[in-house]
Amino acid sequence: MLDSDTLVSIGLPVRNGAERLDGVVRSVLAQDHTDIELVICDNASTDGTEEFCRELARSDDRVVYHRQPHNVGLLNNFVHAGRIARGTFFRWVGDDDRLDPACVSRSLSAFAQDERLILVTTQVAYTDPDGTTSTGVYDGGGLLSDDPAERFAEMLRMLNESHLLIDPLYGLMRRASVVGIPRRNMLREDEVFAAKLALAGPWGHVPEVLAHRNWKHERIGVVGRRLGVPAWQARFSSTLQYREILRWLGEAPLTEEQRRRAYAAAHRMYARRQWRTVSHRSRKLVRLGTGLLLPGRAAGRPSGRS
Structure with missing residues (x-):
């Protein structure tokens, strides 16, 4: 209590x-x-x-x-x-950021109702640089499971969905349960840490907007410079993330059956990320090729009227 x-x-x-x-x-x-x-x-x-x-x-x-x-x-x-x-x-x-006055108390209420929980998240409102505010509603139950492989798979699923749904890094945590989890300075480390948290124990969620964050999309190279990681990592961030997750799964206290399911979830996440990357690059190539074929673009001539 x-x-x-x-x-x-x-x-x-x-x-x-x-x-x-x-x-x-x-x-x-x-x-x-x-x-x-x-x-x-x-x-x-x-x-x-x-x-x-x-x-x-x-x-x-x-x-x-x-x-x-x-x-x-x-x-x-x-x-x-x-x-x-x-x-x-x-x-x-x-x-x-900004917290509503009841952010902590509402999160503590969720902990009081379920002693298994190591983390309680709340709904977050995100404000873009143009002043637009957005939020998402998470209504899943996988993160409450006692099965670490099920929680892990649910977290990876959300990593491929939307940042609006849930943000474990800005939830309320049982400090003793999370401060000892090792972290490595790398791109997408926040997502790796979220996966580690999912393996560590069940999560609760308060479906109310109790926190507010400013949000801006940054190119991964810009994020890398802020983190101080080598520039080459930007080209391989998904692969490095995948390898770090697999490494952690090999050390996590899972049964062999749980480990197999967790590996399968990691493979699915990585495959989907790679497919999206290839699709994005293909669209860029198509746009580039179309631009080169437009009348007036050959030999460096301007396409508009003089």
Whole structure:
């Protein structure tokens, strides 16, 4: 049974986010669950982030501020927030996200109803750069299963569907169950971690919009530069993800029958990803070929009238 004295830690990794922090900090500290710890992990910011956070920690004892002595990388800073948190439950939040006041309490209610759960997600509203807000409704039950292979297959299915349905990285977790799961700095690591979480235990879901995130589509090469991974990985990101998932399946505590089903689910996900990649490249080639054949494009002549 959970009560208002259950400590919940919210991890806020940030680098050079001074202009964005005020809104997310206010939303975390306004939670109607009273025992909150906000852990800010500053990845050696060079703007006014340090000054903002130190003043915040002085004025509110619920705020813990840690500054990295140098840039440790996006993923390492992200993970460090969970390791230094003290709460029984833990949730990450982005530096330009916002939580509704009942986000934590509604998630804790789901944990209280089912002691098996290691993670509870909520519906999230995503706002695009043009101001359009979208959300998705997840109504599946596979992630509640006691069968890790069934949970794993359901998670991989959703990775090929839509990011709007569910986002385990921004759900509330039993901290002890997840902070020890190893993570590797690579493209699509968030999806690999989601698959590992699915194998670790059952998930609950609150079908209400209780969190808000800003969303923009970035080319995978841009993401790679932010992560600090070699540029060549962008061309092989799906294959590297597939290999990492297979490696983890070989180490996971599964029965042989569960392992066979999990491998089959991974093969299906990879095959579908490859088919989509080939289809996308084929369409680009067709468009390129069509453009080359248009009148006026030969010999570098402009196609429009002068």
